[in-house]
């Protein structure tokens with residue numbers, strides 16, 4: 001038995017749901033665009049979760065989020081154009097999908113809505129539980145300590161976001177940092193800018209489920225007059 005398209009009679013395959021490609025693309029959706037999408041957003045720092053990463057919200061990232069949530073069938077050289085209005089609960093607007101389906105140019109516009117889903121990013125979760133991997137101990141006079149703290153405030157976002165708390169004391173200040181990587185970067189930056197040097201040490205804090213040692217790192221930054 002010979003297969004043929006019930007709509008146009010064409011015998012040229014392949015067939016999708018019994019229809020030839022050209023009839024299929026006329027009758028069926030080429031993409032599935034959910035009318036409402038949920039976008040996880042951290043209620044503390046405002047980062048959004050796109051493709052399993054917490055990132056700064058931007059038009060570019062929203063586009064990546066859309067592309068990740070739209071299922072495209074049979075569309076090649078696909079491009080996605082979004083016209084969205086942002087408000088405090090999310091985005092609303094249209095997205096146009098264009099490309100080639102079975103050799104024909106297609107473009108179709110879909111209405112959609114992106115709603116923020118209140119979440120807490122990993123970083124903020126750790127902060128809330130006051131988890132930290134490292135401590136920077138600044139040992140300096142009051143004036144220099146103030147200068148160093150001011151300097152830390154001017155560092156880039158990523159490292160600054162990792163700081164859990166800063167406690168000033170008689171000998172200087174203690175800075176608690178979520179990730180050891182950021183702590184080391186901060187200590188190095190202080191070393192460079194204040195022409196001092198730091199001493200690194202670590203103590204065993206425990207052993208995790210996988211049997212890996214959990215260390216707490218300490219960076220001691222001492223200025224010349226201390």
Ligand SMILES: [Zn+2]
Nearest residue numbers: 005008020023
């Ligand atoms: Zn057909």
Ligand SMILES: [Zn+2]
Nearest residue numbers: 042045121124
């Ligand atoms: Zn956050």
